[in-house]
């Protein structure tokens with residue numbers, strides 16, 4: 001067992017006390033289900049009170065539990081507030097580390113860019129990044145609490161769906177390089193305006209270490225973003241524009257991927273991703289710019305990134321045989337926003353075959369929801385041969401589709417799945433996309449089970 005947290009460090013970092021035996025930990029867990037032997041189990045108050053799961057965690061081999069109420073038995077570290085203690089563990093884990101740290105925020109593409117950076121950094125040294133999209137008040141400190149003291153590189157994803165969320169997380173992450181992938185209308189419901197979204201993302205820059213670098217999308221919000229950078233920070237803008245310091249010169253997509261030529265701070269690099277789309281190429285340019293900002297060689301970084309494939313639920317493609325039909329499934333069931341649906345439609349258009357578009361509601365759009373859904377009618381109609389939608393908001397999109405575009409609606413994804421299944425023909429290319437809460441994964445599973 002490699003020790004991640006000694007007993008002394010646990011006590012100093014959290015300010016807590018051991019009521020009984022002291023213990024060290026080889027990892028940190030917040031969920032008794034994913035727990036490994038030797039982990040510190042942190043009992044958070046989330047959907048349920050984590051204190052209920054302490055006995056279970058200890059049975060599974062937890063080294064001890066971080067609690068705010070001591071049960072009187074078992075190894076425990078007692079603190080006043082467990083969320084606060086997790087934040088302090090994250091901050092301490094970050095502070096003791098000598099890793100070069102990249103932090104990623106943005107409206108879309110955070111996890112994809114995080115995975116690109118992981119892949120690049122792994123080409124240069126020991127790299128730590130969360131397995132999942134751990135980007136909130138729990139995921140960010142947890143990622144840093146798990147940072148091995150001897151990692152060379154770390155990548156932290158930082159998200160938000162309400163104002164004020166990013167600043168405290170940026171203060172814990174203290175990145176050497178901060179990346180804003182894009183500014184678009186995701187989660188706009190609680191933010192109010194696109195400018196407010198830009199301002200909130202820019203809060204990440206306030207966490208930059210002295211002499212750090214901000215990698216920002218070149219576009220209408222660049223100045224608004226850049227003015228939050230601390231004095232002396234370097235700004236690298238990325239985009240297709242001539243003025244971008246990290247410039248996408250060419251992105252040549254086909255159904256299997258995209259071949260990229262880019263200029264990263266005046267170094268020309270070429271690479272191919274196994275993930276099609278200009279949006280993927282753009283994420284790659286941002287990731288390469290960030291790697292270069294950390295002193296890595298641009299060409300070596302591009303070589304490390306070459307071959308990158310999309311994540312499960314975010315564009316991963318596979319072929320399924322259902323009955324006597326072989327279809328290509330574009331699994332985008334993990335998430336959806338206007339920007340990412342447009343990007344996915346562009347990818348669908350690259351495929352030969354009948355285009356079947358299956359969409360569920362985009363959530364967290366507040367007053368913008370109706371327009372954001374209706375605005376998709378034209379791009380959907382331009383690509384789709386057959387449309388299946390579910391949810392109240394997607395119904396608005398279906399209503400706005402031209403008659404030539406055959407569409408079907410159902411209240412939920414579970415109701416929609418058999419309709420999709422029944423319509424499939426050999427050679428179809430099927431895009432399935434929606435917000436996580438719209439449960440489009442149900443349709444993926446349904447099709448997989450039919451295969």
Ligand SMILES: Nc1ncnc2c1ncn2[C@@H]1O[C@H](COP(=O)(O)OP(=O)(O)OP(=O)(O)O)[C@@H](O)[C@H]1O
Nearest residue numbers: 107108109110111112133279314315335339340343
């Ligand atoms: N630059 C981009 N522009 C548009 N769409 C993108 C971009 N990058 C990724 N996407 C698409 O957006 C969706 C979400 O991608 P990803 O999980 O990387 O984003 P995220 O910002 O981490 O999302 P979340 O807020 O759920 O954590 C996927 O469908 C992905 O293919």
Ligand SMILES: [Mg+2]
Nearest residue numbers: 110111133135
């Ligand atoms: Mg994510």
